[in-house]
Amino acid sequence: MLIAKISPLWMAHALPAAAELTIDSGAPGVRASDDDEQGGDKGGSGKDEVGLATRTRTKPKKPSQFKVLMLNDDYTPMEFVVICLKRFFNMDMEQATRVMLHVHQKGVGVCGIFPYEIAETKVNQVMDLARQNQHPLQCTLEKA
Numbered sequence: 001m002l003i004a005k006i007s008p009l010w011m012a013h014a015l016p017a018a019a020e021l022t023i024d025s026g027a028p029g030v031r032a033s034d035d036d037e038q039g040g041d042k043g044g045s046g047k048d049e050v051g052l053a054t055r056t057r058t059k060p061k062k063p064s065q066f067k068v069l070m071l072n073d074d075y076t077p078m079e080f081v082v083i084c085l086k087r088f089f090n091m092d093m094e095q096a097t098r099v100m101l102h103v104h105q106k107g108v109g110v111c112g113i114f115p116y117e118i119a120e121t122k123v124n125q126v127m128d129l130a131r132q133n134q135h136p137l138q139c140t141l142e143k144a
Ligand code: TYC
Pocket: 070, 071, 072, 073, 074, 075, 076, 077, 078, 081, 100, 101, 103, 104, 137
């Protein structure tokens, strides 16, 4: 008998409220595998017993945050970096210029902190525009 189907907990934040009470497989000694369908404990020794997972998560895990980083290079025009920061990170001229100059002087700078999928989208937007314009600008993400 299959006791519990395990939900990927990292998706918990994306579930509707009613689905947030998921059965957690984290209880020590509890294993759920396909073997359970065939009776699990084949030798009858009692060692491979399968228990009912009872721990529940009432509070969904917060989606983890990622920093979007801009890297310096010797060729991308300063104006282009400022355009990217304004367009994709909603900065005004002053903020964008400050961040661009920081990256120019220090080698790397933070454009913003976002949930993973948004951070990834912004990195792709910057990299795509840079590629289209044949600039070597690099943008990456890092766990915050
Ligand atoms: N160093 C570049 C130059 O002198 C400007 C630059 C700034 C490039 C920031 C990339 O992320 C960057 N033209």
